[in-house]
Each structure stands twice: as C-alpha cells, then as structure tokens.
Amino acid sequence: MISSMAEPIGVQNWTYILVGLTFALYIGIAIWSRAGSTEEFYVAGGGVSPWANGMATAADWMSAASFISMAGIISFAGYDGAVYLMGWTGGYVLLALLLAPYLRKFGKFTVPDFIGDRYYSKTARIVAVFCALLVSFTYVAGQMRGVGIVFSRFLEVDINTGVIIGMLIVLFYAVLGGMKGITYTQVAQYCVLIFAFMVPAIFISIQMTGQAIPQLGFGSELNDGSGIYLLDKLDGLSTQLGFAEYTEGSKSSIDIFAITLALMVGTAGLPHVIVRFFTVKKVKDARKSAGIALLLIVLLYSTAPAVAVFARTNMIETVSDKPYNSVPDWFKKWETTGLISFTDKNGDGTIQYLADSNKNELTIDRDIMVLANPEIAKLPNWVIALVAAGGLAAALSTAAGLLLVISSSVSHDLIKKIMNPGISEKGELVAARLSAVGAVCVAGYFGINPPGFVAAVVALAFGLAAASFFPAIILGIFYKRMNKEGAIAGMLVGIICMLLYMIKYKLGWFDEVLPDKSEWWFGISPEGFGSVAMILNFIVSITVMMFTASPPEDVQDIVENIRIPSGAGESTH
Amino acid sequence: MTKQKATKRAHAKSYWKDNIKYVLILLSIWFLVSFGASIIFKDALNEIRFGGFKLGFWFAQQGSMYVFVILIFVYVRLMNKLDKKYGYDK
Numbered sequence: 001m002i003s004s005m006a007e008p009i010g011v012q013n014w015t016y017i018l019v020g021l022t023f024a025l026y027i028g029i030a031i032w033s034r035a036g037s038t039e040e041f042y043v044a045g046g047g048v049s050p051w052a053n054g055m056a057t058a059a060d061w062m063s064a065a066s067f068i069s070m071a072g073i074i075s076f077a078g079y080d081g082a083v084y085l086m087g088w089t090g091g092y093v094l095l096a097l098l099l100a101p102y103l104r105k106f107g108k109f110t111v112p113d114f115i116g117d118r119y120y121s122k123t124a125r126i127v128a129v130f131c132a133l134l135v136s137f138t139y140v141a142g143q144m145r146g147v148g149i150v151f152s153r154f155l156e157v158d159i160n161t162g163v164i165i166g167m168l169i170v171l172f173y174a175v176l177g178g179m180k181g182i183t184y185t186q187v188a189q190y191c192v193l194i195f196a197f198m199v200p201a202i203f204i205s206i207q208m209t210g211q212a213i214p215q216l217g218f219g220s221e222l223n224d225g226s227g228i229y230l231l232d233k234l235d236g237l238s239t240q241l242g243f244a245e246y247t248e249g250s251k252s253s254i255d256i257f258a259i260t261l262a263l264m265v266g267t268a269g270l271p272h273v274i275v276r277f278f279t280v281k282k283v284k285d286a287r288k289s290a291g292i293a294l295l296l297i298v299l300l301y302s303t304a305p306a307v308a309v310f311a312r313t314n315m316i317e318t319v320s321d322k323p324y325n326s327v328p329d330w331f332k333k334w335e336t337t338g339l340i341s342f343t344d345k346n347g348d349g350t351i352q353y354l355a356d357s358n359k360n361e362l363t364i365d366r367d368i369m370v371l372a373n374p375e376i377a378k379l380p381n382w383v384i385a386l387v388a389a390g391g392l393a394a395a396l397s398t399a400a401g402l403l404l405v406i407s408s409s410v411s412h413d414l415i416k417k418i419m420n421p422g423i424s425e426k427g428e429l430v431a432a433r434l435s436a437v438g439a440v441c442v443a444g445y446f447g448i449n450p451p452g453f454v455a456a457v458v459a460l461a462f463g464l465a466a467a468s469f470f471p472a473i474i475l476g477i478f479y480k481r482m483n484k485e486g487a488i489a490g491m492l493v494g495i496i497c498m499l500l501y502m503i504k505y506k507l508g509w510f511d512e513v514l515p516d517k518s519e520w521w522f523g524i525s526p527e528g529f530g531s532v533a534m535i536l537n538f539i540v541s542i543t544v545m546m547f548t549a550s551p552p553e554d555v556q557d558i559v560e561n562i563r564i565p566s567g568a569g570e571s572t573h
Numbered sequence: 574m575t576k577q578k579a580t581k582r583a584h585a586k587s588y589w590k591d592n593i594k595y596v597l598i599l600l601s602i603w604f605l606v607s608f609g610a611s612i613i614f615k616d617a618l619n620e621i622r623f624g625g626f627k628l629g630f631w632f633a634q635q636g637s638m639y640v641f642v643i644l645i646f647v648y649v650r651l652m653n654k655l656d657k658k659y660g661y662d663k
Contacts, residue, residue, distance in 0.1 A: 074634075079615075082633035086607050089638045093603050096645045097596050101652075215635060219625040229625030247619070247630040256612050264607075284662070287652060291645035298638045305634040560582075563589050565652075566661040 014385035015154045022192050022389050023169060026396070029188060030173030030181045038428050041178030042109040042408050048183055048279040054292025056186035057276045059193065059393070060401035061088075061267075061297060063139075064146025067193060067394035070301075071373075072366030075308035075315075078238070079249030083256055085301055087263025087462075089294060094268040096290035100277040102477045104286035105562045109278065110405070111271045111469060112413040118476040119484040120555050122418060127491050129413045131468040132271045134495075136402045136409075137442070139272075139461045143399035144447025150395060153337060153371060154388035163447040166396065171440045174400045174407075175433050179279060182400045189393035194300060196390025200374045200383050201303050204310045207377055214306035234313050241320065242355030246312070258528030266462025266530055269470035272401040275408075283565035311369040314376050319362065320353045327351070330375040339365040339372075403443065407436035460502050463530025467494035471537040480559045482541065485548040490541030498533040502526050588659045595651050599644050606637045 009017075035041040048056070066088070074081030106114055112132055116125030144163050151162025173181045198214075205217035209230060222228055234246045244250040251259075267273065276293075277286045319327060324342060334340045341363050342351055353362040371391075374384045411432035416423055423431070468491045475482040475490075506526035508514030517525075524532060550556075610618060615629035622628065626635075656662040 079630055079633060082611060085634055086611060086637050089641050090603065090607050093600070093641050093644050097599060097648055216624075219623075219631070221625065231625045231627075231630075247627055253612055253615075257608060260607065260612065284649075284653060284656065287645075287649045291642065291649055294645055295642050298642050302635055302638055560585065563592075564585055564661055565656055566663055 009381065011381045011384050012156075014382045015388045018382070018385045018389040019155070019392060022188075022393060025188055026169065026173060026185045029184045030177045033177050033180045033184045035176070035178035035180045035429075038109075038412075038425055038432065040180045041429055041432050042278075042404075042412065043275070044178075044180040044183045044279045046279060047281050050280060050285045050289035051292055052183065052187050053276060053280050053285070053289040054296060055190040056183045056279075057273065057289065057293035058296035059186040059190035059397040060276060061273060061293070061398070062193065062300060062394050063143055063398035064150070064391060064395035065142065066300065066304075067197065068146065068150070068367050068370050068391050071304040071307040071311065072369035074305050075312040075369045076366055077249065078244065078246040080251045080256065081249075081305065081308065083251075083259040083263060085305060087260045088267055089298055089301055090260070090264040091267025092290055092294040092297070094264060095273070095277075096287055096294075098477070099268055099274065099473055100286040100290050101283045101565060102562045103274060103473070104277050104280060105283050105565060106558075107278075109275075109412055110408050111274050111473075112409060113417070114476065115469075115472055115487070116413070116417065118555065118558065119472075119487045120552065121484040121488065124472075124484050124488050124491075125413060125417060127488055128469070128472075129409050131464065131491065131495055132405060132409050132413075135270065135461045135465050135468075136272060136405045137446075138464075139270075140399055140402040140406070140439075140443045141446035143395050143402065144443045146395040147392065147399065148447055149367075150388060150391040154385070154391075160448050163444055166392075166399070167440050167444040167447075170396055170400050170403065171437065174403050174440070175436045178432065178436075179275075179404055182397075182404055183279060185400070186397045189397040190296065192393040193390040193397075194296070196386040196393070197300050198303060199386060200377070200379055201307050201310075203379050203383065204314075204373065204377045205306065208310055208313070214303050214310075218306040218309040230309060230313065234309055234316075237313065237316050237320075241316070241353060246309070252523055254523050255525050255528055258522075258524045258531045262466050262528050262530030262534070263462050265470045265534055266464075266466040269465035269468070269473070270462070271409075271465075271469070272398075272405045274469075274473075275405060276401075307373065308369065311373050311376070314373075315364070315369070316353065318376065319351050321350055323350050325349070328376075330372055333375075334368055334372055339368050399443065403436055403439045406439040407432050410435035410438075460498070460506065460526060460530075463498050463502065463527065463533065464495060466530035467498040467533035467537055471534055471541060475538070475541055477559065477562065480556050481545065481550055483545050483548055483551045486541040486543075486545030489544040490537040493540045494533045494537030497536055498530060501529045501533070505529075584659065588655065588661065591655055592652070595648065595655075599648055602640065603644055606632060606640045611637050 039045055070084055073084065103114060108114055112125050112128035115128035144166060147166030148159040148163035151157055151165060152159040173185050201214040202212055205214040206212055208223055209217040209220040210223045211217035211220045218230055220230060222230055222233060231247060238246045280286050280289055324344065331340060343361055345361050351362055352359060354360045371387060374387060411428055415431050416428050471494065472487045472491050475487065504510045505515055505520060611629065611633035615633065618629035618632065619627040
C-alpha cells in the first residue's frame with residue numbers, strides 16, 4: 001500500500017491541505033459572485049440553471065447530520081433507519097409535484113411572502129415569519145455545533161475555536177454574496193462532500209464484498225469465500241449479541257409510518273429548501289431542478305445504508321469478544337475523544353459488546369461509524385482527511401442556506417414588508433447584510449453554548465415545518481376558496497400542538513419525569529407527531545374557512561395565475 | 574366576462590385537470606412504494622429474496638428512493654408535454 005510505504009504525508013497534514021484548499025475555493029467563489037442588488041441577495045438574480053440549482057439544493061439539504069451521523073444512526077437502528085432515508089428523500093416528490101413549480105410562478109423572495117400575499121394579511125405574514133425563524137434557528141444551531149465538532153476531531157483545535165472559524169467563513173460568503181454567493185459555493189461544496197462520502201464507501205465495499213458499487217455490495221456475498229450474504233451474517237451477529245435482527249428493526253409500524261410522513265412533509269415545508277426554487281428562471285426549471293436535486297441526494301442516501309452495514313459488521317468483528325490489549329490503534333485514538341469507551345465490568349480483559357446494558361462493556365458514539373470508518377478499514381491517509389473536508393462542506397453549506405432564510409425573513413418580511421415599507425433598495429440590502437451578521441452571531445453563540453435541548457429540537461424542526469407551512473401552502477395553491485382566517489387558525493393550531501407535544505413528551509418540562517412511551521398518543525413518538533399536527537392543521541383550516549368569508553376576487557385570480565406555468569417573470573418585491 | 578376571456582379560462586381549467594390527474598397517479602405510486610411496500614407490507618415482502626436482500630427491507634432502504642427519483646423525472650416529462658399541448662411553454 002502506498003500510504004504505509006514511506007508515510008510521506010500524515011493524516012493531520014493531509015487534513016490541513018484538503019480543508020485549506022476547499023476553504024480557499026469557497027472564498028474565491030464568494031468574491032467572484034458578490035451580490036449587488038436585493039434580488040441577487042435573496043434569489044441569486046433568479047437566473048440559476050437547473051443543474052446548478054439542483055447541486056446547490058442537494059448541498060443545502062445534506063447537513064452535518066446527513067454526512068456524519070446518518071449512516072451511524074442506521075447502523076444502530078437497522079431497518080428502522082429507513083424513516084430517515086425515505087423521509088428525507090420522499091419529501092422532494094411532494095416538493096416537485098405540489099409546491100416548487102407554483103411558488104416559482106408566484107415569483108417572490110420568501111415563504112412568508114407567499115403566505116402574506118396569498119392570505120392577504122399581515123397577521124398571516126407575521127405568523128409565517130415566526131414559524132420560519134423558529135424552524136431555521138433550531139436547525140442552524142446544530143450545524144454550527146457540527147462545524148465545531150469536525151474541526152476539533154480532525155484538526156485538534158478546541159470545539160469553540162472550530163465554531164468561530166466556521167462562523168467567520170460563513171459570514172464572509174453569506175454576507176458578501178447573499179444567495180448568489182451561497183448558490184455557487186454550494187455547488188462546489190456538493191462536489192466535495194459527495195466525493196468524500198463515496199470514496200471510502202467504494203473502497204470498503206470492494207474490501208468486504210469485491211463489489212465496487214456499495215448499493216449492490218451490501219446485498220452481496222462476503223469476500224472471505226464463506227459464501228454467506230453480508231446481511232445474513234449481520235442479522236446473525238446482531239441476534240447473537242442480543243440485538244434485534246438488523247433487517248427487522250424494533251419500532252412499531254405505526255410510529256415508523258408517522259415519522260416517515262412527518263419527515264417527508266417537513267422536508268417539503270422547510271423554508272431554506274423551498275427558497276432554492278425561487279432562484280431558477282422558469283417554472284419548467286423548478287420541476288427539473290427538484291428532480292436533479294433528488295437524484296444527487298439519493299446518490300449519498302442510497303450509499304449510507306450500505307456504509308451502515310459495512311461499518312457495523314466491521315466494528316463487531318474487530319472488537320466483540322477480543323482482548324482489550326490487542327485492539328487496533330484507531331480504537332485507542334477514538335477512546336481519547338470519548339467517542340468510544342470500554343469498562344471491563346466482569347474483569348476478564350476482553351470486550352463484551354451486548355444488547356443487555358447490565359453486561360455490555362462498550363459504548364460507541366454513532367458518529368464514529370462515518371468518522372472512523374476509513375481508519376477501521378485501513379484506508380490511505382488522504383481518504384481519512386477527505387472525510388473531514390466533506391463533513392465541513394456539508395455543515396457549512398446547510399448553515400449558509402439557513403442563515404439566508406433568517407436574514408431575509410428579518411430584512412424583507414419584517415423590515416421591508418411590515419415595519420418600514422418605504423425603505424430603499426440600498427437600505428434593504430444593508431439591512432439584509434446586517435441581519436445576516438446578527439444571525440451568524442446568534443447561531444455561533446448557540447454553537448458554543450448549546451442548550452441541552454438543541455439536539456432534541458433539531459429533529460423536531462421537521463415536525464414544526466410539517467405542522468405549519470405545508471398545509472398553508474398546499475391549500476393556498478390547490479384550494480382557491482381557502483381564506484386567511486382558515487390558514488392562520490390552521491398554522492397556529494398546528495404549530496402550538498406540535499410545540500406542546502414536544503415539550504411534554506420530548507423535553508418533559510410539564511412533568512417531574514419524562515412521560516413513558518406508553519403514554520404517547522396512538523403510540524406516536526414526538527418525532528412522528530408532526531404528521532398528526534399537520535392533519536389537525538388541515539382540519540382546522542378547512543373548518544374555519546367554511547364559516548368565514550371567501551377570499552377577495554383578486555386573490556382568487558392570483559391562485560388561477562400561479563397554476564399556469566407560462567409568463568413566470570423575474571422575482572419581484 | 575367576454576367570450577375570449579371565458580375560453581381562456583376553460584383552457585386553463587382543463588390544463589389544471591390534466592395536471593391534477595398526473596399528480597394523483599404519481600402520488601399513489603409514491604405512497605405505495607414508501608408506506609405500502611416498505612412499511613405496511615414489509616413482512617410479507619421480506620419472504621421474497623433477491624441476492625442478499627429481503628425485498629421489504631430493500632424497498633425501505635433502497636428501492637423507494639430510486640422510485641422517488643423516477644417519479645419526479647416522469648412528472649417533468651409529462652408536464653413539459655402538457656405545457657406544449659396547451660401552449661404554456663413560452
């Protein structure tokens with residue numbers, strides 16, 4: 001092997017080189033694509049090609065969680081991990097068929113813009129701004145933390161220093177370039193992150209099964225001549241150690257159903273995803289770029305379950321029932337970070353990894369499945385370093401997209417549309433840049449001082465989006481008779497129910513102790529409750545609408561107009 | 574309402590009807606592969622195997638995602654044709 005021959009460049013140096021190069025690239029793009037007008041700042045001038053927008057959407061969408069944590073979550077959840085795979089991709093079908101083309105035709109800058117105009121009401125706009133800020137802030141705090149973690153693990157700096165470096169980089173290109181700068185850096189970030197994810201996956205797939213395509217590899221026979229299928233082997237190992245069979249999972253069907261639906265609908269309702277479709281030229285391009293975005297996302301998402309199976313099998317084989325003093329180097333290295341820990345409960349000097357928590361001696365952080373995977377599989381140093389650059393690309397691209405939603409909600413929806421309608425174009429652009437600076441600082445603060453509930457709440461951002469925006473937008477397009485009273489009541493009921501359920505069953509603030517699973521409504525977890533809250537939103541909207549006045553004639557004309565694809569002009573105020 | 578405006582409206586209405594028809598058909602497939610094959614009928618489909626994959630598991634972690642991508646591109650094609658037919662492609 002080349003890497004072990006002379007050790008010319010170590011992992012550390014490779015990491016500095018690759019991270020440095022990619023950062024220089026992002027900054028270069030930001031300078032080249034500065035925004036000169038509010039239109040460029042909010043929607044990149046509305047002239048982004050479908051392919052560029054597809055790539056940018058994919059990078060925007062795939063966060064530190066998708067890149068670092070998802071394969072690990074699946075490798076511990078087995079079949080149940082499908083909720084994330086289907087939930088976070090199936091939403092794009094809803095986006096492409098039900099939302100993107102019409103919102104593009106509508107031709108405004110933000111999601112609250114649509115809600116405010118379609119429901120001819122300042123109140124509706126304010127409710128929408130509130131929902132957009134709530135969803136985006138919970139989400140972005142997790143991203144900044146992700147940036148800090150990647151920095152600290154690979155470059156051996158303090159997590160807080162990592163967060164600050166990340167803040168400065170994002171600040172630079174989000175403030176300078178706005179949506180235009182973000183779009184073209186995201187295109188570059190997609191290339192970096194997909195390369196960084198695929199290379200180790202392909203290497204490991206060849207190692208374990210002799211099959212170069214990971215998606216086929218995890219359904220193939222093992223390479224060791226035993227003629228056993230990899231998945232059968234993993235099912236066997238799992239049951240031997242007392243876990244559920246890998247391909248069966250352990251959640252109830254109704255909960256799987258509810259979580260998948262909540263994630264799908266939530267994906268389609270997330271403002272930072274929706275605004276990406278305001279940036280293309282035509283309605284036709286909005287549909288096409290949703291397809292391209294999903295294709296590029298599925299490239300990573302269909303590889304993740306394969307990585308999960310490889311990593312889990314590799315991990316069990318390497319450590320289970322092995323003497324502690326013979327473990328490989330990577331084990332010791334990650335032990336110092338606290339991501340792996342071993343306590344020899346029965347004092348026999350070997351590692352017992354079991355489902356039974358009284359006898360289990362090994363705890364493994366799920367993130368390790370991606371971060372340490374190349375080391376476990378003994379891949380060359382540059383591949384290990386590549387994972388760091390990829391993780392940073394994923395976290396930065398998502399953080400930037402969210403920050404833009406926050407800053408445009410403040411400068412456009414609050415300042416321009418509500419507080420000071422007379423503001424000049426120049427003034428609005430300054431306000432947009434200042435609010436981006438403010439948003440980065442708030443996000444950085446939460447990245448450095450993460451409130452205990454952030455991790456719990458990030459997963460629920462989807463529930464909040466599903467419970468608030470999705471029904472209001474769908475009804476706004478597909479139901480001409482829907483009026484402001486119905487939409488406002490629906491959004492409020494949806495988001496309040498979701499918040500209450502989350503506080504009661506996820507955070508446990510209403511009771512002395514967190515209520516048990518058996519008390520969940522219909523057996524649905526807080527992560528899946530977004531589906532219930534969404535249905536409530538629909539019911540309340542339609543009921544309230546039936547007892548209140550029809551929307552005015554000109555609003556009904558708007559609805560008829562957005563249903564026709566031709567004549568989509570540039571995005572306007 | 575002038576006659577010309579009325580025909581324009583009827584034209585738009587019939588376009589919208591065709592669009593809704595496509596959306597409903599494609600979303601039924603979306604529902605069948607994800608919630609059907611991958612969740613509700615998972616256990617039954619797991620009896621069928623190809624290679625190392627149990628079919629229900631494969632749909633849940635691979636197949637449904639591929640179908641999603643295909644659905645969007647089919648919709649793109651159908652709508653591009655429909656736009657042309659109704660003269661909305663300019």
